[in-house]
Amino acid sequence: MIRNEYFKKIIIVLVVLKLTACTLTKKEAGEYEISTMTRSEFDSIRDNLAYSKLDPDQVSETIRRLTKEVELSKNTHETAKRNRLLAIYYLIFSDYRKANERFDTVGQYYKKYGNWKQYVCISKLRAISYRGQGRYPEMEKVLKEAIEISKANKVVPYDLLPIHELSVYYSYDMQEPWKGIEYGKIFLDKLQEYDTIKVQRHVYDSIKSHNLNILLLNLTRSYLETKQLDKAEKNLKFLEKKFIEIGDVEKIMRVYSNYIDYYVEKSDTAKIKEYKEKYFKYNDKLNDSLITINRRISESNLELMRKEKNNLIEDVESDRKVLVIAFLGTALLLIFLYERYFLRLKYEKERVELALENEQDFKQFRASLFINIAHEIRTPLSLILGYIDLSVDKSITKEKLKKYLKEIREKSNKVINNISEVISLLKEDKVEEDVKLEKVIIEPRLQQLFFSFEGMAKIKEIELDYSALLPENYCLMTNPNKLESLINNLVGNAIKFSPRNSTVFFRSKIKDHLLHIEVKDQGSGISEENQHNIFNKFYQEERADKSEGFGIGLAIVKDIVDTLKGTISVESKLGEGATFKVAFPVEKNIEMLDVKRVSKRSKREIKQVDPALKNIFKSKNKLLVVEDNPYMVDYYEKILSKNYQCDFVFNGVEGIDMLKSNKYNLVISDLMMPKMNGIEFRKEMREVLKDDYTPFIMVTALDYEENKIDAFNIGVDDYVVKPFSKNELLARVNCLIENKQKREEWNNEESEEENEVESYKEKKLKHIKGIILENIHYDDFTVTDLADHVNLSQRQLERTVKKLTGLTPVKLILEVRLQEAYKKIKNKDEEDVNNVRYSVGFKSASYFSVKFKERFGVNPSELLKEELE
Incomplete structure (x- = not known):
């Protein structure tokens, strides 16, 4: 009963409110007068709505008034103004359906009265509304129509608006960067053209200030996608400065996001990290700003709710306002809580992504470390196995056997020391070492250690220059093993990174109660930014002349210097x-009067070829060996020079120079080398030699399937993995040279003089080749068909072809087809690869391409393109 009475009261109140509303509407309809809205009033209302300069109650009142004026106005011009403001309001608050209705009404009005400037403006706003709805075809149509109207009616400078929006449309919405760049260029060209106009100057300035930076930001995205990095960098520098000046946090974040993509293309990890930190810094600012704004709006609305509740009794109308404001306040509070929840999720997602990224970086570092360790250890293992093979040869002398056994011991110790050093550096909880010091007569010890590298330097044709200014028979309290490791690492690195025909200097002296040791090379140097990192363990500078190793040598040196209470520094410039x-403290009571200068210089020994051997070399096959490790060069010389004439170079650049001036029967190259690695060297070699086919063996420690595939894809004939045996390498070299000679003999048969006496079998071979050529365009021509044509059984045909060419009939048919295809491409008989393929009987395009590349080391399409150019 009480509930029914309550509902009756509510219905009565609603009826009274409805009647009151009708009365008010009638009253207002009779009294409402619409005044002319000036330009300044229009701009004021538009800016207040667009930039949220009014509180919610004022916005509501403004929209209600504009809606009422549209309903009551008989002045179409004033109605159009108010419809435009309402459309802008709905667009800002993402009510696209209502916005489109208002824009259509206003657009029809401007079109009807030929107000093309305003029509073009409305077209841009309609396009923005269509973007919000994802109606991209309609958006493109509206903008292109506006551009055509601008051309026909010369609506300067309003014609800039649709051009700008169309550039953004292609760059941002459609991911068509080239079109975006095209319209962006039109916009920038017009800006330059209009820069001196006086008519509509304020309109031009407004358009430029509101649209130029946005356009440049979108163009930057397009430049990055089209690899135009210089243009992208120029825009980014300008936009970063501009947006920081105006304090636009969201735009600054977009700039830094593009900077990250830019440095990803540049492979600059340091810059990527720097701009990620900047991006997250401004992201935090943006999030803090959003939270503050939402909290302020919520608190403001809650306060408004409290005030309205206090006035509930005074006015029935205020009750409705309180309910509305309470609803808005609650909604805003819920939005604030909702956004806070999702901001927390966003932070958590970014934290997880950063952790994943760090994990990926660590995995990549770990993989690279293990690969380099394998490469570093496999090289001495190859030498150990090689010298074992040489040692078991019964024909060698006792002196050579002792020398080989000494090399085996040295290389074995190197492997053991490398492993021990890696384990030592990997220990994070390493306790301070108790170092035992001994008296060491320092000068002869330093000289002995330095000149122990004489053999290595001689192989690389490097001069060793030693000079010491020390007291005679001076004893230093030090640890001999650590001193030896220190000198070995410094001198070994100096020789390793020094080019051929250079000098490595060693200087020592006592000054200011310190023993000073200096090791200087004439290599490529160390960049200034990397000098601070070279003593970190496992650090390797990213540069073109990077060689093998895993970055522990200088870390060991730093550890030794710290243990012996010394200091170490580096001075270097690129090139x-x-x-x-290095400096170590010494006793203070040394009398420097006894100081003597001890110096020694090692001269390079240039090996002269005995003239008597030149004739022998002429009869030998000539090999080019490209290897940066001097000990491996020495080993190659021992096992190859007996049977082949060998030239040795230490990097790919020197190898290319040798190929330009000499002809070789075979090339052997290491994979990891300074200046130019083995893959790059092979590619460059193909460019240099062009039609000449020279067998190529790649030697490497990387025994991975993807490495082999990469090598074979660029035309490598064989892939030898360290450690390898002497007999294995010799067998592969002999086989490749023999196959090359057989191919050359077979290919030269056609060029023999016609009057040369031919045997029956040679005539038979020419007959067989002739039959294949007659039927070469048939893709179904088989060995059975060939045997029928030459009146032989398939077994007889196979024996005859195998004896004369070393090939099976199947491979002979394939070889003839490939040779004919190669001739047609070289002679430019066809302008299309498919025509060549069909003319020599290949049905499958992929099979033809694979076999052609295996045979000639280049794709048929690439070769045809080179010949046509």
């Missing part, structure tokens, strides 16, 4: 070598 300076 001018590097000087490492």
